[in-house]
Amino acid sequence: MFEAAVIKMIGMGILETLYMVFVSSAIAYLIGLPLGIILVITDKNGIHPMVAINKTLGFVVNIVRSVPFIILLITILPFTRLVVGTTYGANATVVPLIVSAAPFIARMVEASIKEVPEGVIEAAKAMGASTFQIIWKVLIPEAMPSLITGSAIAITTILGYSAMSGFVGGGGLGDIAIRYGYHRYQTDIMLVTVVILVIIVQLIQDIGLKLALKKDKRIS
Numbered sequence: 695m696f697e698a699a700v701i702k703m704i705g706m707g708i709l710e711t712l713y714m715v716f717v718s719s720a721i722a723y724l725i726g727l728p729l730g731i732i733l734v735i736t737d738k739n740g741i742h743p744m745v746a747i748n749k750t751l752g753f754v755v756n757i758v759r760s761v762p763f764i765i766l767l768i769t770i771l772p773f774t775r776l777v778v779g780t781t782y783g784a785n786a787t788v789v790p791l792i793v794s795a796a797p798f799i800a801r802m803v804e805a806s807i808k809e810v811p812e813g814v815i816e817a818a819k820a821m822g823a824s825t826f827q828i829i830w831k832v833l834i835p836e837a838m839p840s841l842i843t844g845s846a847i848a849i850t851t852i853l854g855y856s857a858m859s860g861f862v863g864g865g866g867l868g869d870i871a872i873r874y875g876y877h878r879y880q881t882d883i884m885l886v887t888v889v890i891l892v893i894i895v896q897l898i899q900d901i902g903l904k905l906a907l908k909k910d911k912r913i914s
């Protein structure tokens with residue numbers, strides 16, 4: 695169906711896409727997970743209320759989340775160039791992906807942890823658990839199924855963002871789809887990249903669901 699060069703290009707596109715998605719997801723979680731936890735514990739009904747910090751952090755998170763990714767991608771091009779030395783390719787795309795995904799992940803983590811029953815938290819307090827112990831031994835383990843489900847949603851969202859980066863030469867399957875499907879009207883190549891993206895999304899969602907079910911104490 696395709697020449698060897700096209701097949702090689704699509705193979706490289708898959709690798710670049712996976713690289714962008716999983717590297718940016720990992721770093722975004724290193725930022726977003728603590729932010730989400732801070733939003734929970736500093737809430738007015740949290741285990742360590744600090745309303746000023748909670749509102750300030752929540753405001754910043756909401757501002758970044760409200761900016762569409764393609765606009766954010768273009769807006770922070772100078773910052774991207776400062777960090778990685780270029781605004782083109784997979785490495786450059788990782789930067790805006792992290793900036794965009796971290797606040798989204800923070801809100802997902804916050805929502806997951808708030809699902810933990812108050813009774814469990816109160817029981818930990820009654821046993822004299824410290825704030826760190828409640829976070830590490832109660833909140834995160836109890837919220838784990840929801841956190842895993844949320845991570846699958848976050849990763850697939852980041853995958854969609856990575857495809858948008860193709861409009862500015864971000865690399866990966868999105869870049870191939872836009873260059874060949876939009877600029878050169880080669881719809882066959884575009885359709886192949888779309889099918890591959892759909893397959894990757896399905897695999898991530900299936901893996902996330904299975905892991906979440908495995909960690910769900912109500913089912914085990």
